[in-house]
Amino acid sequence: MQITLTKLGQVYLPNYIRKELNLEPGDNIYIFVDNKAIILAKEACEKENQCILSNRGTLHIPVEIRRICKITSAMKFNAILNIEDRIIVLSKSD
Template sequence: MQLKLTKSGQVYLPNCIRKDINLEPGDNIYIFVDNKAIILAKEACEKENQCILSNRGTLHIPVEIRRICKITSEMKFKAILNIEDRRIVLSKGYSETKG
């Protein structure tokens, strides 16, 4: 699945993703970087930033994370769900391939 960062640094998590890992508006989402990928987790991790999932399903990627990962506005990500760990992995530089 492809997700896009907005100009204001937000990413919209579609309802199907939120349901799969049991995210509700107001939930704390922990954000950290692992091997140049952004990890969004419902459970607290050792080193993380934190944000709150909005009623519309958006969350703000902190500026320091965007700087570390060299993320620009409107960048597209490949989103991979890890349902067991209740995490979403966002890999930057996603481009669709036809095949």
């Protein structure tokens, strides 16, 4: 599946992903970078940033993460749902 970053640095998580990971509006989502991929997790991880899931299912990717990963607006990501680890991996689409 592909996810597109908006001009405001947000990504939309489809409903089926939110349901699979039991994500609710207002949940804290932890964000960190691993080998130039962005990892989103409901559980706290080392060296994380965090954001809050909106009512519409969007997350704001912090500016420092966008800079580290050299992310620009309208960039597309491959989204991989890892149910076992309860994370979402966003990697740049070619």
